[in-house]
Amino acid sequence: MKSPSTCPNTLTVRRNPHRKARPTPTTNAPPNSTLNSSPHIPYFPIEDILSIQIPQNPQPNTPSIKESLKVFLRIRPPVKTAINVSEQHQKSRAKNFWPQNPSKKPNPKDKILKKKPNTDLSITVNDSHSVTLSPPLSLQESKRIKSEIYEGFSHVFSIDSSQVEVYETMVNPLVEDFLGGKSGMLAALGPTGSGKTHTVFGSPRNPGMVPLALRRLFKRTGSCGEESSRSFYISMFEICSERGKGERLIDLSPDGADICLQQSTIKGLLEVFISDAAQAESLIARALLKRATAMTNANSQSSRSQCIINIRSAAERLDGEQVDVQANSAVLTIVDLAGAEREKRTGNQGARLLESNFINNTSMVFGLCLRSLLERQKNPKKPLQKNFQNSLLTRYLRDYLEGKKRMALILTVKSGEEDYLDTSYLLRQASPYMKIKFDNVEEPSNYVSNKRHFQTLSRIEQPKRMKLSSIDPSAIEEGKSSSDEHQLPKEEIQKIHKLDDNVDLTKRERNNQIMQNFAKALWNVLKEYNEKLKLAESEMRSLRQNLNDEKTRYCELEKELKDLKSCCTCYQERLVQDNVDEVDTSLESRVKLEGQECTSVDKINVDIHSSNFKASENIITLDQFDPPSGKLEDVIPQVKCSDGDAINASCIGDANEKNYEGGFEFNTAVTQHVDQTCENFSANGNCAEDLSVMTLSEVKNNHPNADMEGDFLVCSPHPLAVVRSDSISSAKLVLEQRGEDEVKGSDVDVVKASCIGDANERNYEDGFEFNTAAAKLVDQTCKNFSANGNCAGDLSVIPLSEVKNTHPNADMEGGSSDFLVSSPQPLAVIMSDSHCSAKLVLEQSGEDEGTLEPLVLPKEVISMHDDVTHSEPTLGTSLKHVNEEKPKRRLMPASTILLRDISVLEIEDELERPKVNKGGKKLSADTRKITQGGLSLLRLLKENNLRH
Ligand SMILES: Nc1ncnc2c1ncn2[C@@H]1O[C@H](COP(=O)(O)OP(=O)(O)OP(=O)(O)O)[C@@H](O)[C@H]1O
Known part of the structure; x- marks a missing residue:
């Protein structure tokens, strides 16, 4: 046994900063302007508000209210060793039945326990602000733990301090503040027991803080000394563990139903109207009976839940009636936390142990919140840890734990040596709390600043007023059975019924305040936006001005450019170059030329680039021309190969300068045919195509290897094309059908063909004959190919030299001067530039492409040209020479070159010749040269010539 005077050899002083609390505010609450004011609601001072310049930051001169968190320490006197737990249980059971009968006098038989002398105390009070904690000798020796001094407490109560003393020092200031309109919270922390x-709560003999506070609230005397007729609402609930897994809220009021926490608000919590202390104490006694308690090794009646009591004032009106000023009334909250437990000491097991965990966790979260608040106050940049989210208790007390509302802590410790560890743990944990300051807590609600008022309002809807209709009968009934004194007076009930009328008034006033503040904030925001808007507008105006300037400059430059272009002679060439560049990219797959676009075949706008055209207008619409006199088939025998029903054709016609009309006649015929074809094709919607026109010379400029001269190309690349030469000595028609569907199973009706016709001046008809034959051959080939449906292909023109390079096995003649007009997928027509030879190469694209052997045109077709070959040997040779220089790509068959010289055209002679067999059969030298179509064409040309 250690002597109380014995001091440890060494001493550690744990210093806490000095308390900087302001003196407790005066208890004289300012007059409640809200309640005393007339019910008339003033007009909304919008003008005044708008003229207010709200400072962005608080005035530096305004002193900020800083209050330290008040931390009190109470030491429980040591329990007499003779008292065992069961005896203690007997004793403490009375606690929960408190007050059994407030009128009942203390039983003189009740023994007052004599305290053991302080022989084995681990904690001693140094003064009203500090204590010394001494470890038991065993620990001092074994673990070399030294004594520690804890100081900085708001007040340390001596071991034998009475409840009243504690109340007066610790709670009464809170109660006075509460009556003055300030909310406050007191939380009791400490180890179990x-x-x-x-x-x-105390006991009937030693009432605790709650009953003492209630008595104080109702004992507030008026100026005449009589008791005031104040009234309050009280609510109580507990948070307990639900089978160790979750947390549960229980309303402890007599008629409490299910409650839950939403944000920081308890939904469904009943508030009971109380008008005198006895009634209130009775309610509390009944609530404590409901509270979860259990016997542990450390405490015969250990609380197993966190218990929270809220007292809210019902404001008084001048006429003496009470008004529910829930909107802005203060709340006094007292929290009895379940004590932290060490398993070793409590011996808890099973469900009890789970409860222990819950209790310890809650205490830990509560402590973490306080620490986080402290750290935030040390370093405002540090974010406030959201520890409060981890338990219902801390969520509910969030405003307090974030320093928005005042609170005080009462730490309770046991003084025994065996309690050293518990005490030490608590004091170490709590010692930093004293440094916590409240610098922005709410002011009394009737003279609060706007900001603080908002903070108050964040909790205003938290408690719900209990419906008297539901509580009264039970409360009065039960009150009767326990104590008649605790009945709620009927007059009070009647009074309360009248309260509802006044609630609206208060609410409206409150709304008014909210709106005013809201309007101010909104006005400031709007002002800022207005400034920004003005800035943005001026910026926009200058940008718009810049834009206009730029536009004007652009227009001027464009105009200048146009003028320059019109003056510049090389512009035309450049234009051609540009157009042909594009053509170049698509030559591999099709003949695609740029030019004027039309939306339908019926309205073909031909953009004439050539100055050879004498038409005064630059735009000539083909449909302006008279229909041709002859049938198209007469002019273009190839048409027959598709029977005219399902032909999707590309037609190319050439005409030279002199025979312009003839050329157009021809083209008109072609166009008409195309129209007709289109009509036929309109069923599958493929006819809406654009036509474009450009000179072949333009193409040639960009494609120097293309064997063309001065020709015109009017084309609708998809799928119609009309190419007109500016030389009447050559004409070409390309008939083409596209689309997979047409190919399949087609013989005559559905033809997938690539037909190329060449004709020179003299052998024009032959050329068509040849092409007709070629087309037929292709048709035939297509038929062969239709089985695998690969016949859909575009036309392209490439020189045979290229084919030779890539297809060395291809049976072709004419060397590098040959042309290949091909439908790469899968048809290819290769035509020689020599009249004596012509070839058709059938080729399948894709992987098989290289494996197919070129298809040689039947002899009878080739032989058609023999005469021509013989008659024009030099031209073929010369062409070869040309092509050697330009080995790459050519758009038109070289035969067109052979036909370029209009001067050798003997139209008269040609007209005299007999018709050619359209089937491509070999005819006599005199008759096979000109077909009926050729005759028509030549007739037209002649007529045109004659006209000129
Ligand atoms: N200051 C005191 N004077 C006399 N008796 C006291 C004092 N403090 C506590 N006791 C007694 O100690 C016992 C345990 O106290 P109490 O139940 O209040 O502890 P507790 O901290 O609430 O424990 P728990 O956290 O387990 O609920 C009770 O019987 C109580 O009457």
């Missing part, structure tokens, strides 16, 4: 419940 240290006296938290005793301090908060």
Whole structure:
């Protein structure tokens, strides 16, 4: 046994900063302007508000209210060793039945326990602000733990301090503040059995803080000395563990139903109207009976839940009636936390142990919140940890734990040596709390600043007023059975019924305040936006001005450019170059030329680039021309190969300068045919195609290897094309059908063909004959190919030299001067530039492409040209020479070159010749040269010539 005077050899002083609390505010609450004011609601001072310049930051001169968190320490006197737990249980059972009968006098038989002398105390009070904690000798020796001094407490209550003393020092200031309109919270913390419940609720003989506060609230005397007729609402609930897994809220009021926490608000919590202390104490006694308690090794009646009591004032009106000023009334909250437990000491097992965990966790979260608040106050940049989210208790007390509302802590510890560890743990944990300051807590609600008022309002809807209709009968009934004194007076009930009328008034006033503040904030925001808007507008105006300037400059430059272009002679060439560049990219797959676009075949706008055209207008619409006199088939025998029904054709016609009309006649015929074809094709919607026109010379400029001269190309690349030469000595028609569907199973009706016709001046008809034959051959080939449906292909023109390079096995003649007009997928027509030879190469694209052997045109077709070959040997040779220089790509068959010289055209002679067999059969030298179509064409040309 250690002597109390014995001091440890070494001493550690744990210093806490000095308390900087302001003196407790005066208890004289300012007059409640809200309640005393007339019910008339003033007009909304919008003008005044708008003229207000709200400072962005608080005035530096305004002193900020800083209050330290008040931390009190109470030491429970040591329990007499003779008292065992069961005896203690017997004793403490009375606690929960408190007050059994407030009128009942203390039983003189009740023994007052004599305290053991302080022989084995681990904690001693140094003064009203500090204590010394001494480890038991065993620990001092074995673990070399030294004594520690804890100081900085708001007040340390001596071991034998009475409840009243504690109340007066610790709670009464809070109560006075509460009456003055300030909310406040007191929380009791400490290890199990240290006296938290005793301090908060006490016993019938030693009423704790709650009953003492209630008595104080109702004992507030008026100026005449009589008791005031104040009234309050009280609510109580507990948070307990639900089978160790979750947390559960229980309303402890007599008629409490299910409640839940939403944000920081308890939904469904009943508030009971109380008008006198006895009634209130009775309610609390009944609530404590409901509270979860259990016997542990450390406490015979250990609280197993966190218990929260809220007292809210019902404001008084001048006429003496009470008004529910829930909107802005203060709340006094007292929290009795379940004590932290060490398993070793409590011996808890099973469900009890789970409860222990819940209790310890809650205490830990509560402590973490306080620490986080402290760290935030040390370093405002540090974010406030959201620890409060981890338990219902801390969520509910969030405003307090974030320093928005005042609170005080009462730490309870046991003084025994065996309690050293518990005490030490608590004091170490709590010692930093004293540094916590409240610098922005709410002011009394009737003279609050706007900001603080908002903070108050964040909790205003938290408690719900209990419906008297539901509580009264039970409360009065039960009150009768326990104590007649605790009945709610009927007059009070009647009074309360009248309260509802006044609630609206208060609410409206409150709304008014909210709106005013809201309007101010909104006005400031709007002002800022207005400034920004003005800035943006001026910026936009200058940008718009810049844009206009730029536009004007652009227009001027464009105009200048146009003028320059019109003056510049090389512009035309450049234009051609540009157009042909594009053509170049598509030559591999099709003949695609740029030019004027038309939306339908019926309205073909031909953009004439050539100055050879004498037409005064630059735009000539083909449909302006008279229909041709002859049938198209007469002019273009190839048409027959598709029977005219399902032909999707590309027609190319050439005409030279002199025979312009003839050329157009021809083209008109072609166009008409195309129209007709289109009509036929309109069923599958493929006819809406654009036509374009450009000179072949333009193409040639960009494609120097293309064997063309001065020709015109009017084309609708998809799928119609009309190419007109500016030389009447050559004409070409390309008939083409596209689309996979047409190919399949087609013989005559559905033809997938690529037909190329060449004709020179003299052998024009032959050329068509040849092409007709070629087309037929292709048709035939297509038929062969239709089985695998690969016949859909575009036309392209490439020189045979290229084919030779890539297809060395191809049986072709004419060397590099040959042309290949091909439908790469899968048809290819290769035509020689020599009249004596012509070839058709059938080729399948894709992987098989290289494996197919070129298809040689039947002899009878080739032989058609023999005469021509013989008659024009030099031209073929010369062409070869030309092509050697330009080995690459050519758009038109070389035969067109052979036909270029209009001067050798003997139209008269040609007209005299007999018709050619359209089937491509070999005819006599005199008759086979000109077909009926050729005759028509030549007739037209002649007529045109004659006209000129
Ligand atoms: N200051 C005191 N004076 C006399 N008795 C006290 C004092 N403090 C506590 N006691 C007694 O100690 C016992 C335990 O106290 P109490 O139940 O209040 O502890 P607790 O801290 O609430 O424990 P728990 O956290 O387990 O609920 C009670 O019987 C109580 O009457």
